[in-house]
Amino acid sequence: MHVSPPTSEKMQLPIAAMPGSDKSKERRHHKSKEDSKGGGHHHHRLREKKKERAVKNTDASASTVTFSAPKHRGTEVGECDEDWEANRAAVERLCSQYPNSICADCGEAGTRWTSVNHGVFVCIRCSGVHRSLGVHVSKVKSTNMDRWSLAEVRLMEAIGNAKAKTLYEAHLPAGVRPSGGADAAADGAVRSFHSA
Known part of the structure; x- marks a missing residue:
């Protein structure tokens, strides 16, 4: 069996023009x-x-596009229209009104904290318990140190401590509600109340 060498263009080209050669x-x-x-x-x-x-x-876009810096660093699109000071003042006003001035969980006076998703005002100790539950259970905010959106203010106005008591404690057995007594017992009661 005789195999003839293949004929290709490479073989027919002079060496100088072959791919891989220096001249090429x-x-x-x-x-x-x-x-x-x-x-x-x-x-x-x-x-x-x-x-x-x-x-x-560039010329066309420069005349029609305007940029403005956000009012607050780290805000999302659309949040710049919020009047943060007015919203904070509204929350503080709500906080000072009875029964919002009494902790929704333990009944102690002095509510500078909230559980926004529950719509309630709580004391500093109960806010710590809420915070330890995680934001998937309770989103804690300060009434005077955090920024408040108008939607959050409206939620706090709509619920508040009085309505929360009827909503969340309607079927609560006697003695389950936490009191302002011993810290560990109150913390455990708040934790079990909100985990249920």
Whole structure:
């Protein structure tokens, strides 16, 4: 069995023009240098058109697009329209009104904290218990140190401690509600009340 060598274009080309030869590399290298320098009328014209379009787009967009810095760092889009001071003042006003001025959990006076998703005002000790439950159970905010959205203010107005008592404690057995007594016992009662 006799196998004839394959005939290919490579074999028919002179050695100088074969891919991989030094002269072939020189030609490719020379051509890429021309392209990178802007050689060739066609490539030069394309670059000029791109520059013209970029300048036109910049000019057009500069006259119509305006940017404004957000009022507060780290705010999300749409939050800049909030009147944070007015919202905070509204929450503090609600906090000072009875029964919001009494802790929704233990009954102690002095509520500077809230559980926003429950719509209740709580004391500092009960806020710590709420915080330890995790934000998936209770989202704790300060009435005077945190920023309040209008939606959160409306929720606090809609529920508050009086309505919360009827909502959350309607079927609560006697003696389950936490009191302001011993810290550990009160903490355990608050924890079991909100975990149920």
